[in-house]
Amino acid sequence: MPDLLSLFPAGSALDSDGMLVVDGCSADVLADEFGTPVLVVSERALRNRAREYVEELTARSAGSRVVFASKAFPCTAVQRVMVEEGLGLDVAGGGEILTALKAGVDPRLVVLHGNAKSDEEISLAVEHGLGLVVVDNSDDVDRLEATVPAGAVQDVLVRIIPGVTADTHSHVLTGHEGSKFGLAPRDAAPLIARIERSPTLAMQGLHVHVGSQILDVEPFAESVAPIAGLGEFPVYDLGGGLGARYTWADEPPTIAAYLDALVGAAHEHLPAEAQIIIEPGRSMVAASACTIYRVTTVKRGLVTFVAVDGGMGDNLEVALFDQRFEAGIAGRFDRPDSEMATVVGRHCESGDVLIDGLPLSAPAVGDLLAVPATGAYCYTMANNYNGNRRIPVVFARDGAARPVVRRETWDDLMARDVD
Numbered sequence: 001m002p003d004l005l006s007l008f009p010a011g012s013a014l015d016s017d018g019m020l021v022v023d024g025c026s027a028d029v030l031a032d033e034f035g036t037p038v039l040v041v042s043e044r045a046l047r048n049r050a051r052e053y054v055e056e057l058t059a060r061s062a063g064s065r066v067v068f069a070s071k072a073f074p075c076t077a078v079q080r081v082m083v084e085e086g087l088g089l090d091v092a093g094g095g096e097i098l099t100a101l102k103a104g105v106d107p108r109l110v111v112l113h114g115n116a117k118s119d120e121e122i123s124l125a126v127e128h129g130l131g132l133v134v135v136d137n138s139d140d141v142d143r144l145e146a147t148v149p150a151g152a153v154q155d156v157l158v159r160i161i162p163g164v165t166a167d168t169h170s171h172v173l174t175g176h177e178g179s180k181f182g183l184a185p186r187d188a189a190p191l192i193a194r195i196e197r198s199p200t201l202a203m204q205g206l207h208v209h210v211g212s213q214i215l216d217v218e219p220f221a222e223s224v225a226p227i228a229g230l231g232e233f234p235v236y237d238l239g240g241g242l243g244a245r246y247t248w249a250d251e252p253p254t255i256a257a258y259l260d261a262l263v264g265a266a267h268e269h270l271p272a273e274a275q276i277i278i279e280p281g282r283s284m285v286a287a288s289a290c291t292i293y294r295v296t297t298v299k300r301g302l303v304t305f306v307a308v309d310g311g312m313g314d315n316l317e318v319a320l321f322d323q324r325f326e327a328g329i330a331g332r333f334d335r336p337d338s339e340m341a342t343v344v345g346r347h348c349e350s351g352d353v354l355i356d357g358l359p360l361s362a363p364a365v366g367d368l369l370a371v372p373a374t375g376a377y378c379y380t381m382a383n384n385y386n387g388n389r390r391i392p393v394v395f396a397r398d399g400a401a402r403p404v405v406r407r408e409t410w411d412d413l414m415a416r417d418v419d
């Protein structure tokens with residue numbers, strides 16, 4: 001079997017009993033202390049990835065900057081790590097603005113997105129002095145002009161559809177012609193002219209984002225030329241989208257290879273002195289975390305079903321876009337006595353399959369199942385299906401573990417049910 005450990009956060013190991021250890025913390029100890037399922041983040045792996053992004057970008061384009069796409073893991077602790085490592089934050093909703101501010105971000109380093117921003121979100125952005133609002137449509141401009149006080153100025157970018165169809169699942173494509181995000185170049189031109197005439201808005205530049213989980217560099221490079229004809233601006237935000245490694249078959253480009261292509265295209269097509277912003281989400285956080293489940297049922301028949309105490313309540317990536325994950329029984333990664341199993345969740349959907357077919361070492365009730373690469377969008381899309389209590393997030397660092405998001409309680413669930 002390929003090296004399962006290599007999919008876990010960098011620095012993960014097996015102890016002398018074969019138990020998985022993440023950033024110095026044993027999976028069985030974490031499960032005992034915090035219960036299961038639990039989302040475990042290696043703080044060291046997270047910080048190292050953030051540093052790598054900043055170093056690689058600034059080495060190619062001094063003065064350019066990395067903003068973390070908060071939507072990939074929108075909790076204060078993760079945003080705070082990014083802030084401490086010198087990154088800005090991309091936010092796409094009121095709650096992400098509030099956790100970003102709680103994380104201590106300099107509001108001037110925040111970029112607000114959204115294809116359907118509410119009045120409330122625009123007000124929050126203006127009130128807190130967020131650095132850049134990315135205008136998606138003319139209604140955004142109406143709302144901003146109605147909100148920014150006379151005498152003040154809000155910096156904006158305009159989101160452009162580059163017309164690039166990347167090789168990824170259609171549900172996570174955003175830069176293709178006909179996308180709901182942004183404006184085609186011909187439609188953007190009059191809006192840019194309107195912003196340039198606005199007394200309260202300052203036209204700082206353009207934004208593109210081609211999609212997510214993209215495993216080759218060409219679409220990123222291709223997204224730059226289509227925006228070059230719209231004028232010369234001081235800022236170009238070239239989005240996120242670099243793919244993460246979920247299975248041993250995945251070979252995502254390195255950050256260096258990705259930025260060689262992207263910044264190379266920027267140098268070719270955009271003004272030499274322009275500031276480049278990038279917004280990595282998935283590739284920043286996916287590999288820094290894993291989820292530990294408890295096996296609740298093993299049903300052997302036509303198929304061996306291994307059912308765990310979580311599922312689509314804590315990982316919607318499979319249902320949303322068929323993402324493949326790998327897994328192993330914590331404590332028995334290296335044993336050869338495997339049987340093919342299908343790992344399913346506890347939710348009332350046949351689609352609640354976490355992993356469709358993988359070898360597991362003699363799975364049994366009570367085992368811990370460890371699934372790597374769950375750092376991106378799993379926390380984000382956690383839900384209460386079947387009265388599920390959303391799972392905790394635990395930071396592991398050098399053998400010490402601390403909860404940064406606690407498990408939801410029955411009282412939390414009942415608190416909103418007011419009738």
Ligand SMILES: Cc1ncc(COP(=O)(O)O)c(C=O)c1O
Nearest residue numbers: 069209212240241279280281282
């Ligand atoms: C505008 C924008 N920027 C950045 C991202 C982050 O993308 P990813 O998590 O694939 O890096 C997204 C997510 O799709 C996005 O919509």
